[in-house]
Amino acid sequence: MQPIESLFDFNRTTLHMPQMRWPDFVEIFIIAFLVYHILVWAKNTRLWSLLKGIIVILVFILIAALFNMSTILWIVGRAFGIAFTAMVVILQPELRKALEELGRKKFFANILALGDPKTEGRFSDKTLNEITRACVEMAKVRTGALIVIEQSHPLTEYERTGIDVDGIVTSQLLINIFEHNTPLHDGAVIIRGDRITSATCYLPLSDNMGIGKELGTRHRAGVGVSEATDSLTIIVSEETGKISVAYEGELERAVDSDRLRERLRYIQNKRTIEAPVKHFARKAKVKK
Structure with missing residues (x-):
């Protein structure tokens, strides 16, 4: 040298x-x-x-x-x-x-998918609506919730920390899981496709100093798993009843039902010939 x-x-x-x-x-x-x-x-x-x-x-x-x-x-x-x-x-x-x-x-996957006329997504519209309905209902009564939706990156290592559920996603099942004083309410729920795979899962906590001090472990866990994987995490605050979304290490707070549907529809990854996929351009940096 x-x-x-x-x-x-x-x-x-x-x-x-x-x-x-x-x-x-x-x-x-x-x-x-x-x-x-x-x-x-x-x-x-x-x-x-x-x-x-x-x-x-x-x-x-x-x-x-x-x-x-x-x-x-x-x-x-x-x-x-x-x-x-x-x-x-x-x-x-x-x-x-x-x-x-x-x-x-996905450099090559995006190129190969340009002519793909598939209409299937990672999960169905019914699952999208059930997740949204459950989050809105839990927010109204201030029931804390932590829901992780898997994309391409496997969440197997986090599933192993929880209890197997393997049930179809419904709003009633999600609300029942996070209900107070139930065996499965503590921890995160992991969703793959149209099924809830596991509950009471432990997630890595984020060390991002940009997260407000008023936010607790549930929000830090949601941001943490979104930093480590490509999953989207929905957090319902038990203290405020507000819904937050963590994706790619960023936290968007106080989203309404329409905004939540928009975020879920983005990762749903549905592609049709008439309506090509639109890239999600609105990404908020830990905003209030």
């Missing part, structure tokens, strides 16, 4: 403008695209604070190079490899989450 001292040896460096070819422009565009998305991703993780610390260190190294502080540059050169390994260890949860998000992107 090139010694770090040589990177700051301005006296021996000759600046020249290389001849640009069209692959070079493509390469610059790809690098800019990647850097932009890495910064957007890093802004909501611990990496953002770490990057600011790294900038301070780089400024310090630049000053040391300008004043030819050879001892400091020697120490930096020897510690560079160790520091890089330490960063990977510290940021392991964030890096794992980023790779999972990249793996959930």
